[in-house]
Structure formats: C-alpha cells, structure tokens
Amino acid sequence: MKLKLVSAAIALALGVGISGMALSQEKPESLVKQRQAKMTLQWKYLKPLYLMSRDRMPYDAKTVAQNVSYLAVLDEMAWDGFDPSTKDLKTHALPAIWSEPAKFKAAQEHLEKAVAQLVKVSKGGNEAAVKSAIGDVNDACNACHKDFREKE
Amino acid sequence: MKLKLVSAAIALALGVGISGMALSQEKPESLVKQRQAKMTLQWKYLKPLYLMSRDRMPYDAKTVAQNVSYLAVLDEMAWDGFDPSTKDLKTHALPAIWSEPAKFKAAQEHLEKAVAQLVKVSKGGNEAAVKSAIGDVNDACNACHKDFREKE
Numbered sequence A, B: 001m002k003l004k005l006v007s008a009a010i011a012l013a014l015g016v017g018i019s020g021m022a023l024s025q026e027k028p029e030s031l032v033k034q035r036q037a038k039m040t041l042q043w044k045y046l047k048p049l050y051l052m053s054r055d056r057m058p059y060d061a062k063t064v065a066q067n068v069s070y071l072a073v074l075d076e077m078a079w080d081g082f083d084p085s086t087k088d089l090k091t092h093a094l095p096a097i098w099s100e101p102a103k104f105k106a107a108q109e110h111l112e113k114a115v116a117q118l119v120k121v122s123k124g125g126n127e128a129a130v131k132s133a134i135g136d137v138n139d140a141c142n143a144c145h146k147d148f149r150e151k152e
Helices: A002-013 A018-024 A028-053 A061-076 A101-124 A127-148 B002-013 B018-024 B028-053 B061-076 B101-124 B127-148
Strands: none
Touching: A028 A061, A028 A127, A028 B028, A061 A101, A061 A127, A061 B061, A101 A127, B028 B061, B028 B127, B061 B101, B061 B127, B101 B127
C-alpha cells in the first residue's frame, strides 16, 4: 500500500496522470487474449502454406508471398503476453515458460530463424525449397508447443 | 448431395485431394476467432498510441513507429472472417454487415485511409500531426463499431 502511494507520488511529480498509467498496464486476462490472438493469426496464415507444403492444397506462389509477409510481422511482435502475471490463469501455457525462461527464449529464437529463412527462400521462388522452409517453421511451432504447451 | 458428388469428381479429376480441400475451408467458429484475433491485436497496438494522443501516456516516437508499422500490416489483412457462414453465431457482429455490404466496405476503406495517413504522417515526425492522425484512426474504428457492432 505504501509502495503504491510512493508510485503515485512519483507519477504525479513526473506529471503523468494516474489514470493514464493504470490504463497502460494490461490485465492478465488481456495479455492472455492478446497472445492467443497472435497465435490464432500465425496459424491462419501458416495453415494454407503448411497444406501446400504437404501437397494437400495446390501450391500458389502469390498466397505464399502474402502469407509469408504477414508471418514475418506477426513473428516480430513481442511475446509480452507471456507475462508472469498470467501464470495462474487457466490456459494451455505450461509453468516451464516461467521456470525455464532461457529455454523458452531459445524456442522463440528457433521460430524467428525459421521464419527469417522462409522469408529469404520464398523470395527465391524455388517451390521445393519454399515447401521445406515452411515445414521448418511448422516444426519450430511444434517444438515449442511440445515443451511449453499443454496437450489438448 | 448430387452436387457434392460432382464437386468431388471434379476435384479428383483435377488431382486435388478431398481431405486437402476440406481442410482449406475454415469453419464459421474459426473465422470468428480469426477476425476477433485481428481486432484484439489492432487494439493492442492502437491503444498506447491512443493514450499518447490524449496525453494520457508520455509520447514515445519509437513506440509510435513500431506500432504504426504493425497496424499497417494488420489493417492490410483480409476481412474474410466476416463470412456469411458466420451470420448465425453469437457475436457482437450486427446483421447490417451482411445486409449492407457496400456500407460495410466503405467503413473498412475509411479505416484503410486513416491508417495510410497515419503511416505517412508518422514518418514526418510532427507530434501534433501524428496525434491527430491517431485520433482519426480511432474515429474510424468507432464509426464502424457504431454501425456494425452491438453495444456491449
């Protein structure tokens, strides 16, 4: 309580409105909603590419180019939704996310590298290479889910 | 039923697997989840800018540049989640989305223009102009919600 008052005093001293500060801090429920939204859109744009890579959908270079450009930006967005404040909410997130932060960070970087490679390869236009790079992105998703996401 | 068999025959003739075709069609529930995910991320990245524009958060040019780049891409993503197949699901979407498609399309274009203007102005770096452009984007969101989204 005392700490809150001190924070409030500092905020006032800095000329920052309390309401603005409070509004800029997301509730744990919002953080979960936001991180799930990111996953939903990543899968929206990866799914057709994955089906193409497995020859379960006709290969379409235009869709590949567009979806890869979206995936690159979605992947760039912060993982800030996995904040410790969300630990106790009921989601598929496993406690290892917070108990093994270095391993979780490495899993994010694995995806980052795979997406960067897909961006690069998709510009070359070699269908087989693109399909292989799509598979690698999908593998990076699965590898992270295996360690950090509860089985459904 | 007969039509389904004909479609299947055509698909086979074209060498497209049935399972692949089925998997490439999203269920109405998935479409709703995807369109809501897009809205969630749009607000995630607009909200801090909106608070800055109202002087409820300190203005930070770096955050503005990053979030505007995300908003530009999120806005570019298709509005395909508002498919007629989702009409009967319980969401905040109003029937006007499907009964007044031209008006709904105009509302999307209103947002598109406002975001394009924000992208342009944010490169100039004039804080007052950026704040005004942020307000215009927020207004475009609200204008569409007013006509096409049920009040909460």
